[in-house]
Amino acid sequence: MLFYDDGVMHLFHSQQGAGEGEGEATIWYLNRTEDEPSGPGPYGWTKPVLIFGKPGSFPKNRLLKALSGDWLFPIYYSTDDVPNHSHIKTLAQGVSPAEPGIWGNIDFTDTDNLVQPSVVRPSPGGEALVAFFRDRNSENVYRATSDDDVHGREARRQGRQGQVEAA
Numbered sequence: 001m002l003f004y005d006d007g008v009m010h011l012f013h014s015q016q017g018a019g020e021g022e023g024e025a026t027i028w029y030l031n032r033t034e035d036e037p038s039g040p041g042p043y044g045w046t047k048p049v050l051i052f053g054k055p056g057s058f059p060k061n062r063l064l065k066a067l068s069g070d071w072l073f074p075i076y077y078s079t080d081d082v083p084n085h086s087h088i089k090t091l092a093q094g095v096s097p098a099e100p101g102i103w104g105n106i107d108f109t110d111t112d113n114l115v116q117p118s119v120v121r122p123s124p125g126g127e128a129l130v131a132f133f134r135d136r137n138s139e140n141v142y143r144a145t146s147d148d149d150v151h152g153r154e155a156r157r158q159g160r161q162g163q164v165e166a167a
Contacts, residue, residue, distance in 0.1 A: 001013065001059050001060075001061070001062060001063070003062065003063040003071075005065075005071075007033060008031050008032070008033050009031060009032045009033075010029065010030075010031045010063075010097060011029070011030050011031065011032075011045070012027060012028070012029050012051075012059050012063075012073070012097075013027070013028055013048075013059070014026065014027055014028075014057070014058050014059060015027075015028050021078075022056065022058050022078035023055065023056050023078050023079050024055050024056070025055070025056060025057055025058050025078065026050055026052060026053050026054070026055065026057055027050075027051055027052035027057045027058070027059055027075065028048040028049065028050055028051065029048065029049050029051045029097050029098055030045050030046045030047065030048045030049065031045070031046050031097075031098075032044045032045045032046070046098075049098040051097060051098065051100075051103065052075065052089070052103070054077065055079065056077040056078045056079035057075060057077060058075060058076055058077070058078045058115075059073070059074075059075050060074070060075075060076065060115075060116040060117070060118075061074055061116065061117065061118040061119070062118075064119055064120070064121065066090075066149055066150055067125070067127065067149045068093065068149075069093035069094075070090055070091060070092055070093050071090065071091040071093075071097075072088050072089075072090060072106075072119060072129075072150065073088065073089040073090070073091070073103075074086070074087075074088050074089075074117035074118065074119050074131065075087055075088075075089055075117075076114075076115040076116060076117060078115065085111050085112065085113065085114055085115050085136075086108045086111040086114055086115060086116075086117040086131075086133055087105055087106060087107055087108060087117075088105070088106040088108070088117070088119065088131075088150070089103045089104065089105060089106075090103065090104035090105065090106060090150070091103055091104070092104075106150060108131065108133075108144055111133065111144075113135050113136045113137075114133035114134070114135055114136075114142055115133060115134060115135075115136055116133060116134055117131050117132070117133050118131065118132045118133075119131045120132075127147060127148055127149040128145065128146065128147050128149075129145065129146045129149065129150065130143055130144075130145050131143060131144045131145070131146075
């Protein structure tokens with residue numbers, strides 16, 4: 001997954017052994033800058049760095065920026081032992097994504113069996129965020145909303161009794 005910000009092309013990818021499937025995936029990071037297109041690695045890219053080593057970590061959709069400039073990186077865990085499969089990893093503005101242990105976490109509660117979160121800002125510059133998920137059976141699409149640009153660090157769910165709502 002590519003993300004361009006302030007003259008740097010960021011690349012996030014999952015990696016697992018051949019035939020192991022998403023349940024063993026980890027997430028790696030590398031980048032390339034406009035200022036140094038030759039860089040230290042092949043074709044100007046930095047060497048890959050492991051950023052999320054928990055087995056089953058999987059990115060699917062793009063990063064976006066909070067109004068503060070912090071990064072919001074929706075990921076999910078593709079394992080059966082993790083309740084609330086979907087999360088948003090957060091990174092403070094100006095901090096290197098490759099720095100170990102620097103990423104924060106926002107849990108989407110009530111997301112057992114909901115994966116592949118896509119987060120969008122319906123109105124440019126507005127505080128509202130909407131996240132869409134699919135269930136692991138590929139039968140329904142669900143959504144969660146936040147009215148405060150994640151300042152509360154927990155998205156409010158749509159539906160009865162705090163449940164994530166089928167869209």
